[in-house]
Amino acid sequence: DSGVTQTPKHLITATGQRVTLRCSPRSGDLSVYWYQQSLDQGLQFLIQYYNGEERAKGNILERFSAQQFPDLHSELNLSSLELGDSALYFCASSVTDRAVEQYFGPGTRLTVT
């Protein structure tokens, strides 16, 4: 158990819908990272927040957005969902804003039908 929690574990929704994925980092970690894992794209970095502020952006679509709240939990919002958004979404956390050691959550499996 890494100490990073993600909810829900599984999510099934239809195209065009909007969903919110939630992540709670390890106690004491200030940085949260979101990754998407799919069969065709592999493990792709989406976005990083550090202490409430966006720190780095990767291959995140405009339909996707994220935020980190004062209690340091983070939410990833996916809208206008397409079949290709079906993937495992991982959250990771680290103490600093440098990914020297990241701890990964168990992931949320999103299926878009």
Added chain:
Amino acid sequence: AQSVTQLGSHVSVSEGALVLLRCNYSSSVPPYLFWYVQYPNQGLQLLLKYTTGATLVKGINGFEAEFKKSETSFHLTKPSAHMSDAAEYFCAVSTTNAGKSTFGDGTTLTVKP
């Protein structure tokens, strides 16, 4: 910019045989290097990491990796494979300038009895 190449998407070894998973990286600044393991339907678990100092790094479950700057490599080895080592392994690179990690495409390790 940074990138990772894992040579061989699938590696199969017999139980008790040497495990060698290959990783080459590209980075314009000194890298941080990582190996993660992912078991089915689980998140990524950190096996070992190299940041600075000793180039031979020992990790959990008997794995080790050697940072070779001249070869830009960070291959993962284990002297004797166990059935429980069957999983997907990811090599990743980060740098002091970047918050995110860049992951390779992964190598699936199969261990035959």
